[in-house]
Structures are given as C-alpha cells and as structure tokens.
Amino acid sequence: MSVPDIDDKIPLPAAFLDDMKSLFADESEYEAFLKSYEDSPAAGVRLNPWKGSREELLIMLDDIFSGDGTALRSTVPKKPPLFSPVPWEPNGFYYEPVIRPGKHPFHEMGLYYIQEPSAMSAVPLLDPQPGERILDLCAAPGGKTTQIAGRMCLLTQIPGKMRQCGLLVSNEIHPARAKILSQNVERMGLSNVLVTNETPERLSARFPAYFDRILVDAPCSGEGMFRKNPEARLEWSSGEVTACADRQRHLLDLAASMLRPGGRIVYSTCTFSKAEDEDVAETFLAGHKVFHSCEYTRFFPHRQRGEGHFVAVLEHNQAERDSRPSVRLPVSDYSCDSVQYLNDSTVSNSDGLSVCRSAELPEYGVGYKIAAEKSTRFAQSENRSPEFPPLKDRQVLKIWEEFSRTVFAPEAAALFPRERLLLFGEQLYLAPEYCPKLDKLKILRPGLHLGTLQKGRLVPSHALALFLKPADVRHRLLLPLADERVARYFAGDVINCENEQGWTLVCVEGFSAGWGKASGGVVKNHYPKALRKKF
Numbered sequence: 001m002s003v004p005d006i007d008d009k010i011p012l013p014a015a016f017l018d019d020m021k022s023l024f025a026d027e028s029e030y031e032a033f034l035k036s037y038e039d040s041p042a043a044g045v046r047l048n049p050w051k052g053s054r055e056e057l058l059i060m061l062d063d064i065f066s067g068d069g070t071a072l073r074s075t076v077p078k079k080p081p082l083f084s085p086v087p088w089e090p091n092g093f094y095y096e097p098v099i100r101p102g103k104h105p106f107h108e109m110g111l112y113y114i115q116e117p118s119a120m121s122a123v124p125l126l127d128p129q130p131g132e133r134i135l136d137l138c139a140a141p142g143g144k145t146t147q148i149a150g151r152m153c154l155l156t157q158i159p160g161k162m163r164q165c166g167l168l169v170s171n172e173i174h175p176a177r178a179k180i181l182s183q184n185v186e187r188m189g190l191s192n193v194l195v196t197n198e199t200p201e202r203l204s205a206r207f208p209a210y211f212d213r214i215l216v217d218a219p220c221s222g223e224g225m226f227r228k229n230p231e232a233r234l235e236w237s238s239g240e241v242t243a244c245a246d247r248q249r250h251l252l253d254l255a256a257s258m259l260r261p262g263g264r265i266v267y268s269t270c271t272f273s274k275a276e277d278e279d280v281a282e283t284f285l286a287g288h289k290v291f292h293s294c295e296y297t298r299f300f301p302h303r304q305r306g307e308g309h310f311v312a313v314l315e316h317n318q319a320e321r322d323s324r325p326s327v328r329l330p331v332s333d334y335s336c337d338s339v340q341y342l343n344d345s346t347v348s349n350s351d352g353l354s355v356c357r358s359a360e361l362p363e364y365g366v367g368y369k370i371a372a373e374k375s376t377r378f379a380q381s382e383n384r385s386p387e388f389p390p391l392k393d394r395q396v397l398k399i400w401e402e403f404s405r406t407v408f409a410p411e412a413a414a415l416f417p418r419e420r421l422l423l424f425g426e427q428l429y430l431a432p433e434y435c436p437k438l439d440k441l442k443i444l445r446p447g448l449h450l451g452t453l454q455k456g457r458l459v460p461s462h463a464l465a466l467f468l469k470p471a472d473v474r475h476r477l478l479l480p481l482a483d484e485r486v487a488r489y490f491a492g493d494v495i496n497c498e499n500e501q502g503w504t505l506v507c508v509e510g511f512s513a514g515w516g517k518a519s520g521g522v523v524k525n526h527y528p529k530a531l532r533k534k535f
Helices: 014-023 027-038 054-064 117-126 143-150 175-187 200-206 230-235 238-258 278-287 394-407 410-415 462-467 484-490
Strands: 044-047 083-085 092-095 112-114 133-136 153-155 162-164 167-171 193-196 211-217 259-269 291-299 309-316 338-341 346-348 361-363 369-371 421-424 427-430 443-446 448-454 457-460 476-479 502-508 511-519 522-525
Touching: 014 027, 044 054, 044 117, 044 143, 054 083, 092 117, 112 143, 117 143, 117 211, 117 259, 117 291, 117 309, 133 143, 143 167, 143 175, 143 211, 167 175, 167 200, 175 193, 175 443, 175 462, 200 238, 211 238, 238 259, 238 278, 259 278, 278 291, 278 309, 394 421, 394 448, 394 457, 394 502, 448 462, 462 511, 476 484, 484 511
Parallel strands: 133 167, 133 211, 167 193, 211 259, 476 502
Antiparallel strands: 044 092, 044 112, 083 092, 153 162, 153 338, 193 443, 259 309, 291 309, 338 369, 346 361, 421 427, 427 448, 448 457, 502 511, 511 522
C-alpha cells in the first residue's frame, strides 16, 4: 500500500518504516499503523487537582468551552460534552482542537496543563505518593512534573483544605528548557517542587540512594511524534537511534544509584524503536540484578487514541526497604491520620493499552482512601527533618510576619511553616518538606517563591498568588469570567473595586489570577508584565 503522510514535503524515513514493519507480527497491523498517519493527532488536557476537584473543573470547562473557545465565555448554545476521559489518567481528558484551551485565561491561571494523552501514562505507573522524595530527572517542559505533583496533594480534615506533601526534585540539564520548566511549575501553583538545572552525574553524586521514586523520561529519537510534529522526521537517523540508546542506558545507571532500596524507576520514551525501549530496559536489568521489571507498556496511534509512547517499570527488590520502620507524616492542622487521595483513582486493568506484562493503571472516576498510619508508602526514612538551617534573619522574619498578618487569613498561617522559610538574596521562598541542603547545586526554584524584599517590605510573587485560594487571604476581588475587568486585568490595566485595601488577590470564577494593590476604589495591576496579553 502507499505510505500516507500528513505532510508530503517531509516523508517518513525509509529506514524507520523498515524498523516498524519488523515490529508488527503481520502485514495488516503494519498497514493499520501507516493509515493512522492520515488521522489528526489526539489533543489532551490534564486538570490541576490543586485548583479544584475533577468534577468541579470539568463541569466549568465544559460550560465555558461549549462554543468555539475564542471568547472568555461563549454565547453559543451548549453542545454535547466536549471532554472525554483519557483511560489511564483520572484527571486527563481528550478535547477537540477547535476549543483552543491554551488561549484562555484559565490556562494562565494553572487550572489545567495541555499534554499529549499518551504522555500521561508514565506517571500513573510511577505511582507517586504524598510524603515521598521523588526525582523527575529529565523534566522539561514540565508535563510529567506537574502531573507527579498533583498526585502528591492530600485532602485534609479541614473542609476545602489540601496539602502538597513531600519533595519533588525536577531537573533539566538545558538552561533554556529549565526556565520553561520553572515557569510551568509556577503556573500550576506548586510549592513542593525543587527545580534544578544540573547534569545527571552531579545529581547522582549528590543524592546517593536518596529518592523513593524516579522518573526517567529520556531524550529519544522522537519517532512517536512523527504524526504530531512532522519536522521531527528531518532529525531522525539510525545513528541518532544508537546515540540515544547509549545515552538512555547511562541515564538509567545514574538513576539506579539515586534510588533507595525498594524504590521504583519508571523509564519512558516517545519513540517506537525497540533499541531505545525494550533493549535499553533489558540491558539495565542484566546489569542491575537487584532490580526486576514489573511491566512494559507500548502506545501506538492505531491502537490507542494518542501518539507513540513506551513505559517500563523497574523496581528495586523489596527486602531491605521492608525491614526498615516507617515514619508517619507530621500531624498538623494541614495533615491528618486518615487521608484521601485527591486523584480519586483506584488501581485496575484499563482497556486500550498494549501491555506486555500486565500493566495496571487507574480507572476513570473511581475513588479510594488510605490511612497514613497503616501505609509504608509515606515517609520511609528514620529522619525526614529539613537538612538546611532555618532562617534566622530577624529583620526578614519581622517583614514576613507583618506581611502574613495583614495579607493572609488567620487559618492560612499553617501553609507557611517558619522553619521552612528560605532566603536567596532578596528573594524569599518556602522550601519543600524534607528539603536537602542546596549549596553547590544549580537551582532555578528552591520551592515556592513568596516574594521580593524591597525597602523593608515584601512584594508578593505571582507564584504565591497562583498557590493561594481566595479563602487564604483577607482581601480578594472576586470577578465572574464575563466581567469586562477580567480582560483588562490580564492586559495589565488598572481596574476598579469597591472596599478592598492593600494587597488584594484578584480571582476569576473563584480561582486566583494574580495580585493587585487596592486603594481609593481602584486596583493597581501587579500581573507580571512578561505574561500580560489580550483575551
């Protein structure tokens, strides 16, 4: 049969086609694979559980995007549901590209992350748990990092309150890509993420046997993206496949040195190449006898609704980890003995996956609870106390306490433990739980950026605004999406208000958008200049 092509000017490489033909058992499946290139790529969006429940966000988005998605709120009569669930990620949904969710204020506010559906498959298999130490080794642009962080959120016994528990080190070796990663972490309102710009070798030397789980979403030849990104075909060669496989084996060796006994590594690529997928995993297992493989999972565009992807789950043998006592998370107003996963997912077999070894992924729409005192998945160390010294600068502490007293609601104080405050120059941060020493590391974001010290006062950061909920602050301006002030705020204009004074959290449909400073019936706009745009 003829080879279909979504871009006639960039044909599929002949050597790639030969490899794919050898990968399938029969000619008919190879032809079905080729025919899939006539279809448009699947588009996916993943809801941010820190911002709200899946049901709440989905209903709101379906209502707002019921038209063509180009206006703040459509007046087009409501259509059938515009979002359908991604089977392997409870917070993932397919959407029709005409909706254009990336062009909406809710994208800037971090209510969701636009992510290719197949790429959502690795994190459910990593199975991150609140309270753990987790590494995303090759993290840019941040899709999987923000997905991991969402699974480290806990509901608490205080209605409507959540915690972001544990430590997530999110690393990217390329500075420009690391900056994008940091921006996406900020946009999603995350507080427990340490963004680093390090080589894997330096991280390995710094964190021996340190992490409970490690994701290695390795650089690859990108064959799985040929339909979505035809330009990737120009960069492909058999030599590049070999070079990628060598690099991937090295990354897995380094990851193994950073994993604690009993931990889990998930290795993923967006390529079809067996040399970069199963062969790399099998070489790793042959050289690391303390590991075993749980399953390999493959995604093909003619089998699943998504692009090409491969995931391998590699686990360290359990003996040593099981012999150690577990340590519960500290109990405070924002933690409790019985906790519920915000993801509301259970573990069951999912349809639509090509699984070589019985992969188990969460089913959409099913919830479960666990008790912290009965779980060995939470803190697995004898000592989880912070390794860096607490902030002792009395003047800085006084400035922070004055800001907290005048800006935050009283019950929000527990969100910002004093012992986790961290000063980098004039920048004040809230370090993640169990944060390690940060000296001699290239760090872009050492936790949640709280603000900048200026002339004896604190100017709050945009990251802090996106982290907060309306109930966390004393002064807030609540705007419906249809209010003309919403578009003016994102464009950087001054907007009017009524009774608010001082630092005010501007909120749209009950979700934080950014800061303003209110006085005399107007709000001076503090939305970052680099992010301002017209909607």
